[in-house]
Amino acid sequence: MNSKYNLKKITDYIWEIPQSYKSGMRVPARIFASEKLLTEILSDRSLEQLVNVTTLPGIKKFAIAMPDIHEGYGFPIGGIAATSFPDGVISPGGIGYDINCGVRLLKSQIKFEELKAHLDLLAKELHKEIPCGVGKGGALKMGLEKFDIVLNEGILGLIKEGYGQEDIGCIESNGCLQEADTDKVSEHAKKRGKDQLGTMGAGNHFVEVGKVDEIFDQETAKTFGLFPNQVTILIHTGSRGLGHQVATDYVRKMMQVMEKYNVNVADRQLAAAPFSSNEGKDYFAAMSAAANFAWCNRQMIAWEVQRVWKNVLGNSSKLELLYDVAHNIAKIETHVVGNIDEKLIVHRKGATRSFGPGHTEIPDVYLKTGQPVIIPGSMGTESYVLVGTNSAMLESFGSCCHGAGRRMSRHEARKQMQGKDLLEKLKSQDIHVLSDSIADLSEEAPFAYKDVSEVVDVINQSGIAIKVARLKPVVVVKG
Amino acid sequence: MKSYLLIPHTGETEIKVEADTLDGLFRVALEGMNRILKQDYEKELDKHISPHEILISSFDSTSLLIDFLSEALTLSTINKVVFSSIDFLELSENNLHAHLVGTKVDKFTTDIKAVTYHSAEIKKNKEGNYETNIIFDI
Numbered sequence: 001m002n003s004k005y006n007l008k009k010i011t012d013y014i015w016e017i018p019q020s021y022k023s024g025m026r027v028p029a030r031i032f033a034s035e036k037l038l039t040e041i042l043s044d045r046s047l048e049q050l051v052n053v054t055t056l057p058g059i060k061k062f063a064i065a066m067p068d069i070h071e072g073y074g075f076p077i078g079g080i081a082a083t084s085f086p087d088g089v090i091s092p093g094g095i096g097y098d099i100n101c102g103v104r105l106l107k108s109q110i111k112f113e114e115l116k117a118h119l120d121l122l123a124k125e126l127h128k129e130i131p132c133g134v135g136k137g138g139a140l141k142m143g144l145e146k147f148d149i150v151l152n153e154g155i156l157g158l159i160k161e162g163y164g165q166e167d168i169g170c171i172e173s174n175g176c177l178q179e180a181d182t183d184k185v186s187e188h189a190k191k192r193g194k195d196q197l198g199t200m201g202a203g204n205h206f207v208e209v210g211k212v213d214e215i216f217d218q219e220t221a222k223t224f225g226l227f228p229n230q231v232t233i234l235i236h237t238g239s240r241g242l243g244h245q246v247a248t249d250y251v252r253k254m255m256q257v258m259e260k261y262n263v264n265v266a267d268r269q270l271a272a273a274p275f276s277s278n279e280g281k282d283y284f285a286a287m288s289a290a291a292n293f294a295w296c297n298r299q300m301i302a303w304e305v306q307r308v309w310k311n312v313l314g315n316s317s318k319l320e321l322l323y324d325v326a327h328n329i330a331k332i333e334t335h336v337v338g339n340i341d342e343k344l345i346v347h348r349k350g351a352t353r354s355f356g357p358g359h360t361e362i363p364d365v366y367l368k369t370g371q372p373v374i375i376p377g378s379m380g381t382e383s384y385v386l387v388g389t390n391s392a393m394l395e396s397f398g399s400c401c402h403g404a405g406r407r408m409s410r411h412e413a414r415k416q417m418q419g420k421d422l423l424e425k426l427k428s429q430d431i432h433v434l435s436d437s438i439a440d441l442s443e444e445a446p447f448a449y450k451d452v453s454e455v456v457d458v459i460n461q462s463g464i465a466i467k468v469a470r471l472k473p474v475v476v477v478k479g
Numbered sequence: 480m481k482s483y484l485l486i487p488h489t490g491e492t493e494i495k496v497e498a499d500t501l502d503g504l505f506r507v508a509l510e511g512m513n514r515i516l517k518q519d520y521e522k523e524l525d526k527h528i529s530p531h532e533i534l535i536s537s538f539d540s541t542s543l544l545i546d547f548l549s550e551a552l553t554l555s556t557i558n559k560v561v562f563s564s565i566d567f568l569e570l571s572e573n574n575l576h577a578h579l580v581g582t583k584v585d586k587f588t589t590d591i592k593a594v595t596y597h598s599a600e601i602k603k604n605k606e607g608n609y610e611t612n613i614i615f616d617i
Contacts, residue, residue, distance in 0.1 A: 044489050071489045073597030073614045097592040097616045191557045202590040203617065241556055244592040244616075248549050251596070255542060268542070268596035409487045410617075 003042055005051070007031075013462040014395075016062075017051060024266065025054040030062040032396070034458050037067050040407060040450065046076040052266035053081050057274075058088020060337050060344060064396050066351055067458040068405030068450060072096070074269025077350035077406075080399045085332055085343040089263060089272035090280045092254060092287070094347030096328045097247040099287055100294030101205075101238030102172075103374045104302055104324040105385065107224075108231040108309075110317060112211040112474070115231050118312050119432075122209065123475040125308045127434040130207055130301055132200040132479040147194055148182040154292035155299055163303045169363030171324040172353060172371075173331070175295040177288035184286040185242070186249050193242025193293060198300030202437075204444050205237045205479035206379060207305065213382060213472035220369045220387050220468045224322060232471055233309075233319060234383055235301050236376050237479070238328065239294035246290045250283040275345050284330065291329055298324060322385075323372035325352050327402040335397050346397050354400040354465045356390035373465045375456055378404050378449035379433065379441075379476050380426045384456045386465035400465040404452035413448035414440075426476075435478040444478065480608065483511035492589075492617050493598065497610040502570055504601065504609040505544060512548055513561045515615060518588045520561040529560045529581040540572050541601045541611065547575055548594040548613070556591075559584055592616040 008016045010030070015038060017029040029050045033041055041047065046069045053063040053075055060082050069078035074093035083089055108115075115122070149157040154176025155168050168174045182190075200207065212230040215221045226232075239246075254271035257279050258264070263272055273279040302321070309319050326348070333346050355362055356370045366372060370388035377383045381404065392398050408416075417425075419441035426433055435441055442448075460467045481498035494511045498504040513520055533550050537543040551562050560581025569576040598612040 073491060073595040073616065077490055188553050188557065192553065245553060248553070248593050252542075252546060252549070255596070256538065268599070271596070406490050409489055410492070411485065411487055 005047055011462070013458050017047065019054070022051055025051065026056070026059050027054050027062050029054050029065065031065040031069070032458055032462050032464070033067045034454065037450065037454060037458060041069055044071040046071045049074065049076040050079060052270060053079060055266045056081060056083060056089055056091060056270065056272060057263055058083035060084055060342070064399070066401035067455045068350065068401045068403055070405045070407065072349070074267050075349045078401060079349050080351045080397055081347045082335065082344040082397045083275070085345050086276040087274055088345055090275045090283060090330060090345050091270050091272035091347065092247050092250045092283055093269045093271065094349055095247070095287060095330050096349045097244045098238040098328055099243035099246060100291035100326045101328045102294065102298065102324065102326040103376050104235045104298045105322040105372070105374045106233040106302060106305065106319040107226065107322045108317065108319050110231055111229040112231055113229065119475065122308065122312045123432055123434055123477070125312055126207055126305065126475070127477045129308050130200055130304050130477060131198065132436065132477060144190065147190065150197070150296050151182045151185060151289040151292055152180050154180070155295050158296045158299050164299055166299065166321045167363070169365070170321045171295060172326050175299070175324070177291050179285055180288035180292050181285035182289050184282045185246060185289050189242050189245035189249065192245045193240055196240040196242065197297055198304060199240060199297070200237045200301060200479040201240050202479045207301065207477045208234045208383070208473050209475040210234060210383065210471040210473045212469050214470045216467040216469060217387070223366065223369045224372055224385065224468060225320070226385065226469050233305055234374070234376060234471065235298050235305070237297055237301065239290045240297060242293050243290040246286045250286060253279055254283070287330060291326065294326070295324065323374060325374055327352060333398065336394060344397070348399055350402045351399045352402050353398055354388035354392040354396070355398050356388050356393055373400055375401060375452065376403050377452040378446050379444045379478060380429070380431050380446045380473060381449070381452050383471045383473070384452070384467060385469045385471065386456070386459065387468050388465055389463055392464035395462070396464050400459045401455055404449035404455055406448060407450050408448040410443040410448070413442050413445050416447065417442045417445060431473050431476065433476045433478055441478065481507035483507050486612060488614060492615045493612055495610065495612050497604070497608050499608050501540065501609055502567060504611070505547060505570065506565060508544060508548060508613060509551060509562060509565060512552065512591065512594070512615065513563070515589050516555060516587045516591055517561045517584050520563065520582060520584060523582050523584050529558050529583060531579045531581065533575070533577055533579060535575045536573055538573065541599050542596065543573060543575055544601060544611065545594050545596050545599055545613070551579065552591055552594055554579070555581065589617055
């Protein structure tokens with residue numbers, strides 16, 4: 001592949017930008033992509049941004065790009081960087097503004113045929129009951145004291161308040177990062193997030209009713225409790241205004257102290273400080289609180305979905321949690337570097353944890369298979385359930401992609417098709433979209449994204465996660 | 480002279496702002512952000528007003544601009560206002576002291592998550608005007 005990056009082919013699905021490409025690179029950059037997707041990736045500035053990530057102090061092995069990579073600001077979206085713990089840097093830009101944006105998958109025990117007669121009512125009620133769109137507040141109003149409990153304790157704090165009885169083992173990190181400290185979260189951040197628990201927000205966030213369209217791995221699907229034509233519900237949202245403000249506050253703080261710690265970065269948005277510094281520790285404590293908020297947000301929405309489900313289908317019909325994963329987060333994890341186990345600060349920005357069988361952070365129910373990895377498609381395209389692998393532990397710091405990845409600006413997408421036309425087109429494919437803003441629909445149109453199946457195939461072929469099942473959307477309540 | 484222009488960006492929203500003074504650049508950048516937040520905010524100018532005082536120090540004028548927009552965005556989202564009027568009491572390379580007056584809005588057009596430093600760099604162009612690009616995470 002000819003390109004200005006001196007790209008070297010490592011395997012059919014892994015490419016490398018050598019450390020010699022640019023002065024200041026501390027490690028090479030690796031890209032998981034097919035030749036076709038790589039050509040698309042080269043059309044924007046995402047690889048320039050990936051090269052900038054390789055200059056972070058303390059970065060280990062490689063800066064990594066997933067096949068859904070696209071241009072962001074500072075870090076590319078669809079990137080992973082691991083720095084040494086505790087003296088490597090932590091960079092809020094490597095997590096992004098929507099801290100712990102992620103997905104939760106609920107599974108029913110019924111087949112789509114049994115839902116058909118109730119589908120219109122279910123869609124209408126979900127749209128009515130789940131606050132979605134720009135600036136919408138939630139039904140749950142908490143005093144600041146209780147709000148702090150949620151931020152510090154995550155899902156368990158919310159369950160204590162009576163919202164759900166989920167098996168917290170089926171939530172990444174049990175739905176709580178213990179390092180959370182609300183004293184490190186600004187008043188501005190708390191004010192932005194206080195009324196937003198249980199709200200979806202706007203953009204690419206959604207609640208989607210789907211059905212299992214194809215099973216690729218029967219045995220793992222059985223362990224995950226998935227069967228053909230089964231009705232599922234996928235929830236995609238994050239930490240809302242609270243997370244946005246935590247990131248804003250700490251990018252600014254890091255910028256102010258970089259000189260003190262002699263940290264130089266290639267882009268202001270990569271502002272960073274040593275993890276062991278006061279500023280690094282404070283950010284991690286605040287980010288952890290925001291991550292806990294995001295898990296609670298998905299929990300609240302799941303609780304709202306459960307209520308609607310029972311109202312429409314009756315008390316005996318249940319929805320169970322399959323798994324809940326984060327896409328934008330930093331974690332302290334142990335990985336092999338040069339044959340030695342090392343504790344690292346793993347930044348995932350638009351990437352999903354993909355731990356393989358036997359990992360101590362996986363709940364017993366999935367210990368033999370590996371963790372479920374949930375990859376949402378764009379509105380109107382399929383989503384995938386995969387399973388984490390031990391190859392991912394060696395190749396990508398236990399990570400894989402997070403979605404399809406944008407290929408077109410929102411502005412361009414709006415020019416290509418009007419929202420109402422897209423609505424009709426999807427309807428003709430038996431995909432019913434409900435949104436408060438039909439005019440904005442085309443910003444999230446399938447053609448604005450890469451082909452999620454191509455992206456997932458690269459992940460599958462490279463072995464960093466293996467396909468288990470495909471879900472076809474039937475109702476999308478769009479944020 | 481002051482203007483702003485929408486620039487295509489794959490994932491986010493980017494604007495290019497230009498003005499013949501630093502004061503003008505800050506004003507037009509705020510106006511550009513307001514238009515993303517609430518496309519037709521001038522229709523609501525007769526609604527309740529909400530005054531805020533802001534004080535910001537940053538290490539250079541580019542950071543000061545981004546920090547100023549971030550603060551305005553934070554106050555906008557918390558108070559559901561669009562800041563239609565600004566009175567600078569001080570504006571230097573590193574410091575800003577201003578009174579903002581906001582108009583209450585029922586809802587925003589777009590949810591701006593944050594104002595980013597990426598691509599931002601205030602410089603003088605060939606015409607001698609100040610200009611910079613700004614990327615908003617939406």
